[in-house]
Amino acid sequence: MTQNLTDAVRFADIEQARERLDDETVVKHTPVERSTSLDGMTGGEVHLKMEHLQWTGSFKTRGAYNKLRRDVEGTPVRRVVAASAGNHAQGVALAATKVGVESTIVMPRTAPQTKVDATRGYGATVELVGQDFREAMNYAQGLVEGDDTAAFVHAYDDPAIVAGQGTLGVEMYEDVPSIDTVVVPIGGGGLISGIATALDELSPETRIVGVQAEGAATVPDSLDKGLPQSLDSVQTIADGIATGGISELTLSLIQEHVDEVVTVTDGEIARAVLLLLERAKQVVEGAGAASVAAILGEDVDVTGETVMPLLCGGNLDMTMLQEVLVHALTEREQLLRLRVRINDQPGKMAEISGVIADHGANIQTVHHERSEPELDVGEAYLVFEVQTSGASQARSLIRSIRDHGYEVSHLNA
Secondary structure (H helix, E strand, O other), X not given: OOHHXXXXXXXXXXXXXXXXXXXXXXOOOOOXXXXXXXXXHHOOXXXXXXXXXXXXXXXXXXXXXXXXXXXOOOOOOOEEEEEOOOHHHHHHHHHHHHHOOEEXXXXXXXXXXXXXXXXXXXXXXXXXXOOOHHHHHHHXXXXXXXXXOEEEOOOOOOHHHHHHHXXXXXXXXXXXXXXXXXXXXXXXXXXXHHHHHHHHHHOOOOEEEEEEEHHHOOHHHHHHHOOOOEOOOOOOOOHHHOOOEOOHHHHHHHHHHOOEEEEEOHHHHHHHHHHHHHHHOOOOOXXXXXXXXXXXXXXXXXXXXXXXXXXOEOOOOHHHHHHHHHHHHHHOOOEEEEEEEEEOOOOHHHHHHHHHHHOOOEEEEEEXXXXXXXXXXXXXXXXXXXXXXXXXXXXXXXXXXXXXXOEEEEOOO
């Protein structure tokens, strides 16, 4: 990477961005909360930076507002255009409304309806194009070609965007100056680039750890090859960091300022979403929970450290929340799927249901399967979906059904 790229965002740019973010109805200083539950799980002192409580539900307004105040306000530009799966969309929409220009946001057709509605609610015109972020991006960039009154606002490949996101790094330092490690989710890299640039100036001894969803990870490969790498498709529940690529600008800043980058699976992200809901009482989207997933995993050791995972977004679609909860509860065996082989006679369902009830478990659904090739004539499977208190009750329940003479398969396993 050329040196001019690493110089494209300096700490002075972040300080100037802070001066522009002078309207608390656009960007506010978000709180930090200590999590004793996570302390016990990680061996560190965990302080959650709760940026998901920002006005638009994410950090994105910081960069968008800085960009529009610096490069658009007072110019002939009357409309800004952006592409986003949701959070950047809302940030640009709010910033544009505050600055007094129109905004057109192109979102993939797969974008959660809640994020589409929220973006419109902040004053934007929303166009749904393509099946993923890349298709939406290509279309959006075409909307400003040859139009001097329109400007494109990139989600991460822009020094003004990076500097605006960097104001969050200054806040994090002010919140906990003794911080040993910060953990930051990475999509296109604008957020971690800004935060790491700020902390490299304010607290160079602080370790900066980036985390990507395994199904959308591009940074490890990009670091190995020294050039930005992209994915043809991404697959993750963390749609907020599912960009499928980074830029030369953000890669250069990551190379310069970030200490390490790790990946987490969707299963680990789902567990972190549920844990934050249960223990911290916070509703955080997959991208925002990735930082907590990282410190709970094996790749980031924070034992004895003061650590700050960044909860960067809270725009969790309810359909996705249901999917995450089902996944996590199934993994915990609080949702149990059992297949019981029976002689297809009256009373068998009632008998097995009674065993389940005796254990205090709750049947959600039950159905017969009679057409499986391994069944003999007169046999059937009963497939139960059961709520339990956890793995211990699940194992006890399965033992009891077997003790009553039934062949039972644990379909979760």
